[in-house]
Amino acid sequence: MTPATRRWVFLVAGAGLAAFYLWGLTGLPGFGSYPGPYGPTILRLAVAQTHATGVVSAVNFEYRGFDTVGEEFILFAAAAGISVVLRHLRGERDRSAVDEAADRDVPATSGAVRMVALLLAGPVIVAGWWLASHAQANPSGGFQGGVVIATAFVLLYLAGEFLVFKRVSPVALVEVVEAVGAAGFVATGLTAVLLGMPYLKNFLPLGQYPGAVSSSGTIALISFFVGLEVAAAFILIVGELLEQTLLVRREDT
């Protein structure tokens, strides 16, 4: 298919999509007047029921907890999938591409970048840890915190060499952390079953007052496990992708 016909097919399909979108739009209640009932019901009950002042976290890790198990395992499967896809090629090193710009002069990382990246790595881990452990109180949670923690490892890569990144995040260890994070979520749900309650029922004490770090029972615990899983998954993904650039460079020499 030539680019021109491709564009025409897209325009026809796009016109159909636009018509259906406009049709759907007329059935919406209008911006700013969400009618419910699901959201308002949760807003009315969540803080008293879960002692979490972060209602989004309460939805994610309590009311829709089962969906979030699936969401977490999508990330888990993606990290595993990337390992499989890229590992398969490593065995075919002779057929893989060479660096097209082998004669390009790659400038060394400047001292300023190294310094700033090193200085930021510590605070970034603290910030990520704070996010992952405050899902019950503030706009935060394991997903956000995990990504921020993984960013600290990317900063270490920027500050040093790929080998530094590999040394501070050995694949065997990161994989164990990822497995613990994923299994911890599922095990928290199964513990409720063993105690004779429904899967993922909040079986821990809810704490003294809403919004405290120790409040909200399993919401905080699950968020912490999700933080571990997400951080490890992203470190694995980044490591796999970085290893590809290393692979090409190694072939040049």
Place this chain on the structure above:
Amino acid sequence: MSVFPFVVVAWILGVGLYGIVTSRHLVHQIVCLIVVQSSTYVLLLGAGYVSGAVAPYFFDVPNHTPAVDPVVQALALTDVVVEAAVTALLLSFAIQAHKRFGTVDPHELVSLKG
């Protein structure tokens, strides 16, 4: 009633789809897919918005203050996570395509090869 957020959704969706169709580079095409998916965040958050309401966090505002729908916000969070996973996986496929076929132009990747 204001339709402006939904016009933004249509625009983001449209430019993203156009980018996917006309793209000449796999990485560019993947970025266009991210743009398409971004429109769903705006749609979700727009659908759950309540005029004059606060974010659904009651840490420093009294409980039962009018707040926007927390369910669509949780869905948007799921959306972001799935997008990150899909993007990472697609980028690894782009690397594999480049290694196998020596090109990242989708127009040249015309037939399936074993």
